[in-house]
Amino acid sequence: MSACVPTRTAHSTRSTRTERNHQPHSPPPPPHRRFRIAGADVSASIAVFLIALPLSLGIALATGAPLQAGLVAAAVGGIVAGWIGGSPLQVSGPAAGLTVVTADLIHRYGWRTTCAITVLAGLVQLGLGCLRVARTALAVSPAIVHGMLAGIGVTIAVAQLHVVLGGSPQSSVLDNLRALPAQFARLQPAAVAVSVLTLALLLLWPRIPGRVGRLLHKVPAALVAVTGATATAALAGLTVPKVDLPSWSSHALAGLPEGPVLGIVAAVLTTTLVCSVQSLLGAVAVDKLIASSPSLLSSRSTRVGRSDLDRELLGQGAANIVSGALGGLPVAGVAVRSSANVQAGAVSRNSTMLHGVLVVVAALLMVPILDLIPLASLAALVMAVGIQMVSLHHIRTVTRHREVLVYAVTTLGVVLLGVLEGVTLGIAVAVAVALHRLARTRITHHEKEGVHHVHVRGQLTFLAVPRLSRILHLMPQGSYVVVELDGSFMDHAAYESLQDWQKSHTARGGSVELTGRRHGTGPDTGVDLEARIGAGTGPGAGIGSRAEGGEPTAPRGLAPVPAGDTPIADCRCRPWTPWRNHQCEVPRETTATATSRTARTSGTPGTTSKADSAHSPDSEETPDTTPRKDQRKETRKETTEPTEPTEHARHTENAGRAAHTEHAEHTEPSGHQLVRGISAFQRNTAPLVRGELARLAREGQRPTQLFLTCADSRLVTSMITSSGPGDLFVVRNVGNLVPPPGGESGDDSVAAAIEYAVDVLKVRSITVCGHSGCGAMQALFNSEPGGPRTPLKRWLRHGLPSLERMADDSRPWARLAGRTPADAVEQLCLTNVVQQLEHLRAHESVAGALRAGALELHGLYFHVGEAQAYLLTGESGGELFDHVGVADLTA
Numbered sequence: 042m043s044a045c046v047p048t049r050t051a052h053s054t055r056s057t058r059t060e061r062n063h064q065p066h067s068p069p070p071p072p073h074r075r076f077r078i079a080g081a082d083v084s085a086s087i088a089v090f091l092i093a094l095p096l097s098l099g100i101a102l103a104t105g106a107p108l109q110a111g112l113v114a115a116a117v118g119g120i121v122a123g124w125i126g127g128s129p130l131q132v133s134g135p136a137a138g139l140t141v142v143t144a145d146l147i148h149r150y151g152w153r154t155t156c157a158i159t160v161l162a163g164l165v166q167l168g169l170g171c172l173r174v175a176r177t178a179l180a181v182s183p184a185i186v187h188g189m190l191a192g193i194g195v196t197i198a199v200a201q202l203h204v205v206l207g208g209s210p211q212s213s214v215l216d217n218l219r220a221l222p223a224q225f226a227r228l229q230p231a232a233v234a235v236s237v238l239t240l241a242l243l244l245l246w247p248r249i250p251g252r253v254g255r256l257l258h259k260v261p262a263a264l265v266a267v268t269g270a271t272a273t274a275a276l277a278g279l280t281v282p283k284v285d286l287p288s289w290s291s292h293a294l295a296g297l298p299e300g301p302v303l304g305i306v307a308a309v310l311t312t313t314l315v316c317s318v319q320s321l322l323g324a325v326a327v328d329k330l331i332a333s334s335p336s337l338l339s340s341r342s343t344r345v346g347r348s349d350l351d352r353e354l355l356g357q358g359a360a361n362i363v364s365g366a367l368g369g370l371p372v373a374g375v376a377v378r379s380s381a382n383v384q385a386g387a388v389s390r391n392s393t394m395l396h397g398v399l400v401v402v403a404a405l406l407m408v409p410i411l412d413l414i415p416l417a418s419l420a421a422l423v424m425a426v427g428i429q430m431v432s433l434h435h436i437r438t439v440t441r442h443r444e445v446l447v448y449a450v451t452t453l454g455v456v457l458l459g460v461l462e463g464v465t466l467g468i469a470v471a472v473a474v475a476l477h478r479l480a481r482t483r484i485t486h487h488e489k490e491g492v493h494h495v496h497v498r499g500q501l502t503f504l505a506v507p508r509l510s511r512i513l514h515l516m517p518q519g520s521y522v523v524v525e526l527d528g529s530f531m532d533h534a535a536y537e538s539l540q541d542w543q544k545s546h547t548a549r550g551g552s553v554e555l556t557g558r559r560h561g562t563g564p565d566t567g568v569d570l571e572a573r574i575g576a577g578t579g580p581g582a583g584i585g586s587r588a589e590g591g592e593p594t595a596p597r598g599l600a601p602v603p604a605g606d607t608p609i610a611d612c613r614c615r616p617w618t619p620w621r622n623h624q625c626e627v628p629r630e631t632t633a634t635a636t637s638r639t640a641r642t643s644g645t646p647g648t649t650s651k652a653d654s655a656h657s658p659d660s661e662e663t664p665d666t667t668p669r670k671d672q673r674k675e676t677r678k679e680t681t682e683p684t685e686p687t688e689h690a691r692h693t694e695n696a697g698r699a700a701h702t703e704h705a706e707h708t709e710p711s712g713h714q715l716v717r718g719i720s721a722f723q724r725n726t727a728p729l730v731r732g733e734l735a736r737l738a739r740e741g742q743r744p745t746q747l748f749l750t751c752a753d754s755r756l757v758t759s760m761i762t763s764s765g766p767g768d769l770f771v772v773r774n775v776g777n778l779v780p781p782p783g784g785e786s787g788d789d790s791v792a793a794a795i796e797y798a799v800d801v802l803k804v805r806s807i808t809v810c811g812h813s814g815c816g817a818m819q820a821l822f823n824s825e826p827g828g829p830r831t832p833l834k835r836w837l838r839h840g841l842p843s844l845e846r847m848a849d850d851s852r853p854w855a856r857l858a859g860r861t862p863a864d865a866v867e868q869l870c871l872t873n874v875v876q877q878l879e880h881l882r883a884h885e886s887v888a889g890a891l892r893a894g895a896l897e898l899h900g901l902y903f904h905v906g907e908a909q910a911y912l913l914t915g916e917s918g919g920e921l922f923d924h925v926g927v928a929d930l931t932a
Contacts (some may be wrong), residue, residue, distance in 0.1 A: 079392045085387035086395035089132055089378050092394060093119075094403055095267040096377070096426070098411070099419035100135045103201055104143040106152060107372055108284060109292055111135050112404040113369030119269060119397020121363050127349030128357025129323035129390035130331065132378035133360055133736055135370040138189075138319045138424045139312070141196045142460050142657065143370055146308055148212050149300070152368075156295030158305065159365030162312035163629040166358030169313075171705065175321055175350035180834050183442035185451050185467040186318060192455025194430025197423060204420035207232035214456050231279040235270045236421035242266035243425055261381070263422055278678060281415045293370045294522035311461040312361075316373040320357045323374030324348040330383040352357070354917040376766075412920075447471045480504050486512050493522045503534035513542045519550040526555065563881050568693060593807040730766065737767045744770040746799040749791075749877075750810035751777040751817065755905050761810075770798045776817030776873070777809055779880040788839070792884065799896065807881060810901040811874040818869045842880075843873040855920040857902070874900045874913065 093115045101111030118133030125134065169175070199217045201208035207229025211217045246262040248254075267351035274281055298305050299407040328348050352372075360372040384394055403411075439448040450470045454463025482505035483498040493516050497509065516522050524539070543553045567619065744767060748758055752773045773796045779795075779879040780788035796802045811818075820833070821840045828834070845871055846852060878898050881887050890896035900913030902922045911922035 050097060056284055059455050073130075078395065079388050081386040081388050082392035082395065085382050085385035085392040086399060088259075088385040089382050089392065089396040089836055090403070091264040092261045092381055093132070093134055093375075093378055094423060095263050095414070095419065096137075096375075097400070098414065099581050100140055101370060102204070103137075103140045103197060103423045104370065104414060104421050105147050107293065108141065108153070108154075108366070109289070109404065110368055110370045112400055113367050114372050115370055116400040116404065117360050117367065118372040118375075119366040120362035120394050121397075122356045122374075123390050123393030124356075125352070125359050126390075127352030127354075128327050128374070130379065130382050130393065131320070131327045131348070131374045132382050132396065133320065133357065133372050133374050135314075135379065136373040136375045137423065138193050138314055139199060139371045139373055139428065140423075140427075141193045141455070142315055143309055144200075145459065146312075147162060149304070150308070152293055153296035154298045154300060154305075155292075156368055157298040158312060158366045159371045160295055160309045160362050161298070161305075161309045161365075162316060163358045163361030163363075163365060165309060165313045165318060165667050166354055166361060168358075169317065170354035170358055172353045175317075175354045181318060182447060182467075182471045183435075184439045184442075184447040185464060185471060186322060187432065187439060188448040188467055189315075189318075189455055189460065191412040191431045191435070192452040192462065195456050197427030197430070199425035201420040201427065205232065205236040205417055205424060207417065229281070231274075231281045231418040232415070233276050235279065235281055235415045235417040238273055239270040239418045240268045240423040240425060242269045243422065251547065252505050252752075267414060267418050267422060270421075271281065271414050274415050274418075275413060279415075281417055283416060283887055284412050284414045284419070284498040289405075295366050299670070312371055313829070314369055314464065315460060316357060317354060317359065320353060320374035320605055322349055323376050323379055324350060325352050326376060327374075327379050327383060330380060338776050340359070350928025352885060367713055378687075383896075396894065406909050423700055424483060436796070444471070444474070447474060454528045476603055482508075482528075484508050484512055486515070491521065493520055495524045496527065496722060497521060497525065498527045500528045500530040500536040502532045506534050506538050509535065510542070511916065512548075513539075514550070521552045521554075522546065523554045523556060530695045556795065557883040575712055578854045581856060606868060616929065637681070645824075659913065661786075740769070742767055742769060742802065744798075744802055744806050746770065747772065747795065747804045747807040748810065749773075749777055749779065750813055751775065751815055753812060753815065756810070758810075761903055761910060770794075770802060770804060775833070776815065776821070776840055777811050777837070777877065778873075779809065779877040780815075781842075781880045781883050782837040782885070793882070796886045799890050803895075805895070806897040806899055807887070807901040808901050809874050809877045810903060810904065813863075813867060813870065813904045813906065815866070815870050818873060820868050822869055837879075840873060841867060843876040846876050847872040853920070855913075855922065858921060859925040871902055871922060872919075874922075878913075 044573060091830065096113075098108055098114040099111075101108045108357075115134040118135070118683075121132035122131075123129075137909075143155065146158055150158070194213050203210040203217060203220070203224055206224050208220075208224045208227070211220055216267050243262050243266040246260075246265050248257060249257055273279075325348070335594075357372060357374070358522035364370065364372050382396075385392075436445070436448070439445050447470050449465055451463050451467030454466040456463070458466075480502065481499050482494075482501060484505065485496045487494055495512060495516075497505075498504075501509070513522075513524075543555075546553055557569070746762075746769050748762070749772045750756055750758060750768045752775050759765065759770060759772055772791060774791065778791075780791055782792055795807070798807070804819050817837065817840070819845060821837050824834065824837065847854070854868065855875050856862075878900055881890065881898060887896065888899075891898070900920075902911040902913070903909070904911070910925040912925050914921050914923050
């Protein structure tokens, strides 16, 4: 049966009876759909429920609201937001980030008015969701968001410290800090003992080692901490304040808002802002968690799509309306519960909704058990959550991006003034910092070996034109000047100033060289501003841009540097730019001698050897030798005539030959090329990556992937995978082969790399990447038995199983999505990837990691001519290499 035809089971008796009853020639009745909940959703909902129950009570305690309000918010957040929201696996409920806001509202306006404010905030969220402005909230600087959460965390921790010590918190952070000495003087030993036990269990439970620890970690640490503290307090007979859930008949619902209109409006806006930003950022974080969960991505029936942020805002608004009306706390997406939901294996929104149902059941049937929980234990739990909101990782991130001032001002503003005031201050400082960076330009000048260097750091705007003109006009007449533009923006005034000075200086016998170091500005391009702007790049683009036809723009007004005076670092490479801009060009004067010498020794310039042509761009355009299914065993002996190439193939072939010929004409000695490239790296790229490489040198390598691919020069692994230093552990060999372990067929080099990557580096995935036009597969396909046993033939014996697999009629062929393989060699390239993955599974270290669930195997095929990656997906009936497109990168 074809792999494209889905198999179907026989109809049941019920469906057969239904088909008999419907009238002839009438459309068949729709299938009877039954509501089912996956087992993974049930187990995930239980895990989330066990986390949500103590946290909801603790947050309600921290805000000063009725404890039942936390349960109401948890239930409504799970059921309503889970049903309507656009992020299926995000769990909503009372969030720690809303604690300070809600506590302040209760202190100012009372509980019933706070519920009304929650309802109004939900209505505003509904309006924003209908206007589809959800992504606008993500425009807030991460430093402001992290600063806001850190300020809220500090406020929570300081307030709950009083409850941990057996007292009651004050209304503000400053009051709580001033009251701490007196609180320490009258601390309650029983409350402190319960709190310390809770914190100890919360801290040590996730760190239990070994197999027992892995089993125990399935029970949430928060539940263990609260349960252990409650049981200890009950068995020891400690006298501590405990949870007191009143009867639901006396539960207070929302009332009409009472208070000054401006104050109510500000409260609604503050609640809306905090709820919306936290929920939307949480939805984005859940998307990242889902993307890193292979069980979710590979599941066909329960595939989880990306979050719809506008729908998520509608769901959060509806949940806040219902929660406020029922007397619950404000609702927002909660990171702790959402991550637990994803990690527990949830596959749909049913887990979120079922967790809300479990909260309802607990609130109605478990009141006697909940009344045993000490308040000090809940306070310690919430205090730990508040401390965790001050993330050292966030602090390092904002420091690295030079936004620590925004972070600090926002944090202090939230702690000392309030959430809305702190966020407003943070936004103001962020805008001021952005304007300062835009307007701040440093211009320095120094002379070295007769060359005047003018270095412009920052954005070049009209504000910097007077200083730039003053320095440029100090350059001696007839001198050689290098102007290095280290920025990403140049306005019209700065462009005209530079252009006028350049023309004036060159007219008086001087030489000008414009270089750049970032955003595609390559060093020593020798191209003036007119060429830069005229090429359509605009301010801030690469100086050495190419014209429409792909040729470098000619340097107008700049005298070429003599061959003998050309510095060794005069490489036209642009560091850290797309690969298409990384074509090294050498001045013709420098390479003339080398080219003529090459022509004299090797014949006509532009000719290539057979070895070179095996990996040249032309090798992509191979004859059409696609074998039919019934001719597999004869394909290796057949020679088919090439078909007429398509227009696209002819264009690609001509372009490849032209590029190869042009490269041959500009070839210089390889030693010079090597030194030029290294010198360009030291001059341009090293300053940009030195900090990251220094960190890797200190911390050691921690790659997440072993990438095994061919030694073909056209495969740039970092370009294909968008990776950088420390990301990939790369093994390259001829034909991307993985020799099976053991005996004469083994290969210690590849096996050692695999063992080291899996057992020592603990990589999480191994990728075998084949590619089109592979010379090794071509040689393997055309090889004949006998002949001398050269090193290449001895190595290619590891690819013989791939040939046998392709010739085996009982096995389905590996396929490409959307088209058939171009020829038999491409079919062999695809089959080889599948076969080498089987060889990988035979290695002991790989097999053990696969059994433990700590490793994934991926197959990848890269078509060089199309610049298209195909990822192997195991489907029934065959192995399919599916496209990896732009949409997949953001999934």
